[in-house]
Amino acid sequence: MAVDYAVIVVYLAGMLAMGWWGMRRAKSKSEFLVAGRRLGPAMYSGTMAAIVLGGASTIGGVGLGYQYGLSGAWMVFTIGLGLLALSVFFSARIARLKVYTVSEMLDLRYGGRAGIISGVVMWAYTLMLAVTSTIAYATIFDVLFDVNRTVAIILGGTIVVAYSTLGGMWSITLTDMVQFVVKTIGLLLLLLPIAVVKAGGFSEMKAKLPTEYFDPLGIGGETIFTYVLIYTFGMLIGQDIWQRVFTARSDTTARWGGTVAGTYCLIYAVAGAVIGTAAKVMYPNLASADSAFATIVKDELPVGVRGLVLAAALAAVMSTSSGALIACATVANNDIWSRLRGIVGGGGAGDEPHDEVRGNRAFILIMGIAVILIAIALNDVVEALTVAYNLLVGGLLVPIIGGLLWRRGTAAGALSAVCVGGVAVVGLMWQYGILANQPIYYGLLASLVVYVVVSLATPPTDAAVLTAWRERLAGSPARPAFEGRTLAPDPAEPADVLNRRTG
Secondary structure (H helix, E strand, C coil), X not given: CHHHHHHHHHHHHHHHHHHHHHHHHCCCHHHHHHHHHCECHHHHHHHHHHHHCCHHHHHHHHHHXXXXXXXXXXXXXXXXXXXXHHHHHHHHHHHHCCCCCHHHHHHHHHCCCCHHHHHHHHHHHHHHHHHHHHHHHHHHHHHHHCCCHHHHXXXXXXXXXXXXXXXHHHHHHHHHHHXXXXXXXXXXXXXXXXXXXXXXXXXXXXXXCCHHHHCCCCCCHHHHHHHHHHHHHHHHHCHHHHHHHCCECCHHHHHHHHHHHHHHHHHHHHHHHHHHHHHHHHCCCCCCHHHHHHHHHHHHCCCCHHHHHHHHHHHHHHHHHXXXXXXXXXXXXXXXXXHHHHHHHCCCCCCCHHHXXXXXXXXXXXXXXXXXXXXXHCCCHHHHHHHHHHHHHHHHHHHHHHHHXXXXXXXXXXXXXXXXXXXXXHHHHHHHCCCCCHHHHHHHHHHHHHHHHHHHHCCCCCHHHHHHHHHHHCCCCCCCEECCEECCCCCCCCHHHHHHHHC
16 A cells, blocks of 8 residues: 555645645735636636535445446536536626625625625535535545544545645645546546446446446436436535636636536546446445445555545545635635624724735634534534535525526515525425425425515615626626716727726
């Protein structure tokens, strides 16, 4: 294992070095939180793919393949579909808003009254996402170093917290790009073909496994539909995903770069299911499906390759963990703490760029320590992740998508939808069980009904708010009003005249 250890140690040291480099570059709030909004297509695609394909997509995706065969790809496949939908239909408009959080978008759209409640819901989601990603270190480090769960969580979590705190989004972007390359080589180019060959090829796999293992819908239509509701829609509204959209250099980069990343996710989904199916042939009686990944890596791969593939799994976990951590800290600082400080004491402190960087860095450190402690105390990862996504989708999907698509939606409707949807999913999880499908079905329906009814029953959003919103969506600066009208540009005017008149 000495060679494998060397590969992992070099990889982890590289992560910390990139954190140090990012610290030297992140000198403003924009640089620290959204990498200066300067990522080009190649880096944007790689980092977006890295953030959405974490430990659940890698270890969990292989586990689903072990349990259900090729149809086990559906969980990760729906993540890819969600990223494609976000990129094609919404990412360009989101990027043009030039905000830092989803709650800031809601404030712009509804007139500044929807932020703090939505911020609390988004914070809970990103916190639990970071926790569940951090717990996944235990599985990988147990295979690598045979250490207990607590030590594994502290080791992996400390490295992620360190480079995220040092350089913010620049560090995370650079490490995610490396992680994207490592897991492409480790999972797609090495583990996938080796697993299929070790299992005797596809013909041998078909001969040894039941036919339902090769049925694309074998996992069940209801399960697939639930995956779409939770993961596809979750991709459309998560702060961790939007914060990556904000890093795009242009709306074209956000659209096409995200499309490439979404397509990569679809390929990754199928690869994970095939690896899991091959593991079922080689190890038909594993106690846990989620141990399929670690077992096949430990027993079937040669020295050196094993270290690279484990580094790939570690990369997948770290990318999601760091992305969720900076999203959690950003929401906690910008959407909750800053607003509460303004309510209690009038705010006003920390407006200089350096102070903003220092404040956001402190919140990443605080949230990172909290994530590590919760991860040590928490046992059931699946239930924690389900609670997080149910709250996110049940509470925030309708007001966010409604705000983007329906002009008649109001602040009262949005706040009602957040509260009713959030309370409904929590109550229904209490009644039916955390892993039941009913909470997200009925919670989402309740949120939609309340949003429409309350919006239609309350006065429309102020025209000035909607005008400012449309101009932000279009990427235009706000134009001065004159006698109750908004001055529209005349395409026939010379550019210098037009610029003076519209500012």
